[in-house]
Amino acid sequence: MDSHRVTIPNPEGKGTIFLSSNFLEDEGILDARYPLREAILDFAPSLSAPLVTWEALKERFQKDEDILTLCRQAIETCSLFVLLLGKRHGSGVRLDQGTSSASYLEMEIFTAAILKKPILVLHEAGVEPNALLRDLLTLFKDRFSSVAYRSGSVVDLCKSLAEAAKVLGEAGDLRRAGSLRGVPDFLAATRLQNDLVREMRDPRLRFLNGSSVPQTPGASAIEIERTLAAIDARSTADGEGLVPVTQGAMLFRVWAAMRDLAASDNFIASKPERPEAWDTLLTHWQKAASWFGLHGCIYLSPLAVINTRQALWEQNSEKFGNLEELTTSRASAYYSLAQRMHTRAQTRRGFQQSRALATRAYDQLGNAAVGSLMIRCHANIRLAGLGSPLLISDALADARKALEIYDMGVGDLTGRGEALVSLGFCKAITGRLRTGKADMRHGLHLLSQNPTPNGRSFYAKGGKMVARAGRLLLDTRLRIDGEEAQIAAATAVGAFDQLRRG
Numbered sequence: 001m002d003s004h005r006v007t008i009p010n011p012e013g014k015g016t017i018f019l020s021s022n023f024l025e026d027e028g029i030l031d032a033r034y035p036l037r038e039a040i041l042d043f044a045p046s047l048s049a050p051l052v053t054w055e056a057l058k059e060r061f062q063k064d065e066d067i068l069t070l071c072r073q074a075i076e077t078c079s080l081f082v083l084l085l086g087k088r089h090g091s092g093v094r095l096d097q098g099t100s101s102a103s104y105l106e107m108e109i110f111t112a113a114i115l116k117k118p119i120l121v122l123h124e125a126g127v128e129p130n131a132l133l134r135d136l137l138t139l140f141k142d143r144f145s146s147v148a149y150r151s152g153s154v155v156d157l158c159k160s161l162a163e164a165a166k167v168l169g170e171a172g173d174l175r176r177a178g179s180l181r182g183v184p185d186f187l188a189a190t191r192l193q194n195d196l197v198r199e200m201r202d203p204r205l206r207f208l209n210g211s212s213v214p215q216t217p218g219a220s221a222i223e224i225e226r227t228l229a230a231i232d233a234r235s236t237a238d239g240e241g242l243v244p245v246t247q248g249a250m251l252f253r254v255w256a257a258m259r260d261l262a263a264s265d266n267f268i269a270s271k272p273e274r275p276e277a278w279d280t281l282l283t284h285w286q287k288a289a290s291w292f293g294l295h296g297c298i299y300l301s302p303l304a305v306i307n308t309r310q311a312l313w314e315q316n317s318e319k320f321g322n323l324e325e326l327t328t329s330r331a332s333a334y335y336s337l338a339q340r341m342h343t344r345a346q347t348r349r350g351f352q353q354s355r356a357l358a359t360r361a362y363d364q365l366g367n368a369a370v371g372s373l374m375i376r377c378h379a380n381i382r383l384a385g386l387g388s389p390l391l392i393s394d395a396l397a398d399a400r401k402a403l404e405i406y407d408m409g410v411g412d413l414t415g416r417g418e419a420l421v422s423l424g425f426c427k428a429i430t431g432r433l434r435t436g437k438a439d440m441r442h443g444l445h446l447l448s449q450n451p452t453p454n455g456r457s458f459y460a461k462g463g464k465m466v467a468r469a470g471r472l473l474l475d476t477r478l479r480i481d482g483e484e485a486q487i488a489a490a491t492a493v494g495a496f497d498q499l500r501r502g
Contacts, residue, residue, distance in 0.1 A: 015079025015168045017047070017161075018112075021054040021071065022084050022105050036084055036124050039154045040161060047162060048169030052078060067104065072111050072248060079168055081112035082161060085123040087130055102256035105133070110252055114294060120164050123151040184340040187297035188350075196353050200330070203307035207282070209299040221274070227257045228280055235284060236452055246494030247453060250288040254281050275316040282309050286329065291457040293497035295336040303333035324364040328372040331357035335375055336497070338382070348386050355379040367410055373402045374415075377422050392426055399423035414458050417446030421462045425469050437478060440466050444485060453493045460490035460498035 023034055044051040057070045075081060091103055102110075112119055123129065150160040193199040231253050234245045245253070258281055265273045272278050286305040294300050306329050313320040331354050338350025358376035361369045377398035380391040402419040405411070420443025428436030444466055447459040463485030470479025490498040 016050050016052050016074075016077065017080045017082055017165060017168065018052045018075050018078040018108075019054075020081070020083045020105060020108050022086050022088055023054075034084065034086060034088075036086070036122065036154050036157060039158055040082075040084075043158045043162070047165040049079070049165040068107065068249060068252070071104070071108060072246075072252075075108060075111045075117065076115060076248075078117065080164060081108070081117045081119045082164075083109060083112075083119060083121045085121050085129045085133060086127060102252075102259045107252050107256075109133070110255060111248065114248065114251065114292065114300070119147045120161065121147065121149045122157045122160065123149065124154060124157065125152055184296055184337075185342055185346050188337065188341065188346060191297040196356065200310075203310070205297055205299070205301075205304045205307055206311070207285075207299060207304045207308040224257070224261055224274070224277055227260065228277060231257060231281075231284055235287075235454070245453065246492075247288045247292040247457065247496075248494045250284065250453065251292060251294075254285045254288065257281055258285075271315050272312070275312055275319055279309060279312055279320070282312070287454060290332070290336065291454070291493070291495040291497055293500065295333070295497065296340050297337070301333070302329070303337065306330050306333055322365075324361060327357055327361035327364070328369050328375065331355075331361060331372060331375045331379075335379055335382075338379075339500075344386065348383065351379045351382045351386070355383070367405045367408070370402055370405045370410055370415065373398045373405070374418055374422065377402070377419075377426075381422070381425065392430060396423065396426040396430075399426060412450075413446045414450045414455055417443045417449075418458060418462060419443070420446065421465050425465055428469050429472055433473070436469075437475075440469060440478070441481070444482070448485070453495075456489045456493045457495035457498060460486050460493075460495050463487075463489060464498050 019037070019040060023037060040051075041053070041055075052074050054071065057074060088105075148164070150157060152160070191205045193202075193204060231250070234253065235250060261274065261277060261281065265278075282305050286302045286309075289295075289300065289305070290302045295302065298304065306326055310323060310326055313323055313326070334350055334357060335354035338347050338354060341347040341350055355376050358372040358379065361372035362376070365372075377395045380395035380398065384390070384392040384395065399419050399422040403416065403423065406416040406419060420439050422443075424436045424439030424441075424443060426436070427433075427439060430436075444459070444462050447455075447462040450456070450458065463482045465482070467479050467482030467486055470476065470482055486498060490496065
């Protein structure tokens with residue numbers, strides 16, 4: 001259902017406001033409508049910006065999947081998310097073959113948080129918030145950089161919403177990115193150790209900051225296994241059965257499964273009973289979060305997941321492989337972190353650390369870690385642009401070596417396509433234009449053959465590099481071809497990290 005987009009009325013190009021989908025006042029009372037919501041709906045026509053609600057979207061619902069898709073897409077396109085903090089946690093989401101303990105309302109909060117949407121929390125005075133929602137808000141506090149909290153009577157809260165709508169109607173966007181400019185550097189300094197070896201031995205940054213997932217009634221072992229199988233099927237769907245989900249939808253599926261598993265098996269506070277299940281979920285989160293763009297020194301990032309997986313593997317060494325197998329993932333996380341630094345010194349240091357980790361992974365694991373060669377290749381390309389131009393020859397050598405390994409039957413067409421695009425990039429910017437451009441186009445074609453969500457994400461990544469080459473070489477056709485692949489593929493599967501320029 002991700003093939004079509006939600007069309008939302010947006011007069012005069014103004015931003016939209018998404019109203020959270022909590023309808024009833026109390027748990028178990030099916031006809032007690034939520035007075036605050038009813039008042040806001042009555043008040044909506046007078047707002048300076050259009051209000052998007054579940055009621056306006058429900059005409060499009062054909063099955064349960066539509067609810068998730070349409071609400072998520074509406075939140076993606078809105079300029080303000082309004083959370084009505086009430087007594088109800090809401091109905092559990094129906095995912096694939098079962099019902100999760102995570103609710104539709106929770107899905108909305110989750111989506112707004114990971115998309116860094118400005119959030120206005122409206123809390124009616126005298127109403128005790130549902131404990132799970134309160135916990136969720138606390139859990140995502142690091143993501144709510146633009147949150148505003150208002151408490152008062154129904155009339156007061158409607159006035160607060162009207163004020164926000166007026167600002168939105170005049171400005172079109174409530175975010176102030178400039179004030180957050182130094183955040184990546186600051187977090188890197190406070191949540192990572194300067195010594196890379198020491199950081200790997202005893203990392204500071206952990207998934208969810210070492211806090212437990214909010215507790216809810218748990219699922220049985222059979223239900224958890226069924227959920228894991230459904231998540232795996234969704235992540236590998238190629239159009240012949242299940243419809244592939246976007247990276248954001250995958251994140252929520254994994255989050256919902258974690259909520260169910262954590263109720264009976266807390267992976268953070270103690271040695272878990274089902275470490276393999278936790279590792280599977282964390283691996284899915286790591287991949288989807290990477291493509292979605294949840295990078296940096298934050299508690300939901302791939303780097304935080306890798307550190308937590310390391311602890312999990314150390315606790316259960318008899319169940320898992322060599323810890324060095326996580327080093328390639330760590331190198332990738334450092335590479336992505338480097339791209340978010342705002343000082344040249346921090347950026348350069350991040351790419352150097354990524355290169356060192358990738359080298360360590362390849363030295364320890366050999367051809368099985370061919371992906372580490374590509375990370376080192378990309379790090380060398382970026383360092384070449386930061387004052388070390390001779391490293392472009394090292395990048396070229398890594399791309400060639402990776403292709404040799406793929407020719408021996410290791411990996412797949414996606415890996416070969418990525419290596420060809422990188423090889424062509426290095427050739428083209430060092431003067432071998434004809435063969436370089438040909439390699440890039442061939443590599444991009446190979447990347448286009450993988451229809452899975454991760455495959456489309458790699459295709460977007462390849463398009464991004466081709467577009468960059470086009471800009472550097474002043475080749476308009478090459479730039480447009482790369483941008484078209486980048487934008488189409490990244491948008492289709494929610495690989496927002498590949499929509500970033502750079």
